[in-house]
Amino acid sequence: MEGRAVQLRSAARFTTKLYAGRARAIVDAHVRRNEFARLSAVGDGDPYPIYDRIRAAGPFVTTPTGHLATADHAICKEVLRDRRFGVEPEGAPRPEPAFDRSLLTRNPPDHTRLRRLVAPALSARRLADFTVMLEETVGRLLDDAGRTGSFDVMPALAEPLPVAVINRLLGIPDEDGAVLAAYGETLGGAAAGFRSPRHARDVMVAARAMVRLFEEVIERRRADPGDDLISSLLAAEGEGDTELRAVELVPMCRMLLIAGFETTVNLLGNAVNALLDHPDQWAALVANPALAGAVVQESLRFDSPVQRTGRISFDDTEIAGQPIRRGQWVNVLIGGANRDPQVFDEPNTFDLARTDLFDHLAFSSGIHRCVGRPIAELEGSVALRMLAERMPGLHRAGPARMRAMPLVRGPLSVPVAVG
Known part of the structure; x- marks a missing residue:
């Protein structure tokens, strides 16, 4: 009985804290009119006018909590590359494996060690091993989707493709991979916080x-090693300075699954959504499917799947005249930085012919630049090229429905028709 009472008190504290925080966020956004709070409250709306106002307000x-945020491209890039900033406070305790x-939340030297272990399996040199598999998978998915004449891009293509790649990469059987992907989607949906006590429990x-x-x-x-990444990581298991600790193996696999799924799903969804909003750019891709790589880069810039990240200052410092305290967080607003007019000509225009495509920060920068960038770009390029080749008459069959922000931006649904 006493244990039940403790659980109830804990649940009551959690619920009170959750809804009190939500109430404060509403006040900050709509009463105090704090632009960062408005960005957090944008939901499935358009965040880019808010980024413009944040950028116009200064560096x-x-x-509302006394930390900092910036949508200035140059400052974002500097913070991401500056070794005076990290992704967690110095000496922070390690969370439970679940x-x-x-490595997403590790500073050097742990980050350096973990990245060196996983990077070779995700390098550009390994991409040839995935290209045939990607083409076969995309072909099968498009064949299945096109049979009815209309389909939703997200469940038909954008979601199953990265699942197939992650299964192949990690050596996970398809039946386990489908279950893990469902768990990953649930966890990815909590990136911006819990919506309710039930959501927290789920x-x-x-x-x-x-x-x-x-x-x-x-x-x-x-018991039965293969040529997959999990087997490679097991071979590197140990307690030495260059080895993988046993307790780090599950978190590494979990990170690869969630990060690989979320980024690629939303990259593909945002790319198709932008192309359908800009028929001239879709026509350009259909006329020249080799432009698929440019579509990937412009989509990453124009509507970044990851809209923000954070860095904490290790020391009292200053950037662009702004004092930054030791222990103060800087919210790096990637989505806003990627539409900075000081860097990108006509930044609100989706243009495959632009010459500044590769200046975007969609994969972060510095030592924490996304380790899976090459394979995510390959997935996007193959899928978009084959979509243009096989379904040149693709058009909307209904309005797209966007997921709620603020951390990750992408569609929940993109209904299309083939011809």
Whole structure:
């Protein structure tokens, strides 16, 4: 009985804190008119006018909690590359494996060690191993989708493609991969916080179930190694300065699954959405499918899947005349930086012919630049090229429906018709 009472008190505290925070956010956005709070409250709306106002206000704006935010491209790039900033406070305790985000939340030297272990399997040199598989998978998905004459891009193409790639990369059987992807989607949906006590419970259940399933997959690979990344990581397991700790293996796999899924799903969804909004650019791709790589880069700039990240200052410092305290966070607004008119000509125009495509920060920058960038770009290029080749008459069959922000931006649904 006493244990039940403790659970109820804990649930009551959590619920009170959750809804009190939500109430403060409403006040900050609509009463105090804090632009950063408005960005957090934009939901499925258009964030880009808010980024413009944040940029116009100066190099930085102050968040309701006393931290900083910037949408200035040059400053964002400087913060991302500056070793005076990190992704977690110095000496921060390691979270439990179910919520550990591996190298995404590690500063050097742990970040350096973990990245060196996983980078070779995700390098550009390994891309040839995936190209045939990608083309076969995309072809099958488009064949299935095109049979009815209309389909939704997200469940038909954007979601199953990265699942197939992650399964191949990690050596996960398809049936386990489908379950892990469902868990990953639940966890990815909590990136901006919990929506309700029920949502928090669902996320915790999914997180722990994912750990158990990965542990089972890892044990099978331990007994029967293959040519997959999990087997490679197991071979690097140990306690030395260059080795992978046993406790780090599940978080590494979890990070690769969630990061690889979220980024690529929303890259593909945002790219198709932008192309359908700009028929002249779709026509250009149909006329020359080799432009698929340019579509990927311009989509990443124009509507970044990851809209923001954060860095914490290790020391008292200053950037662009702004004092930054030790322990103060800087919110790097990637989505806003990628439409900075000081860097991109006509930044609100989706243009495959622009010459500044590769200046975007969609994959971050510096030592934390996305380790899976080459394979994500390849997935996007193959899928968009084959979509243009096989379905040149593609057009909308209904309005797109966007997911709620603020951290990740992409469609929940993009209904299309083939001809």
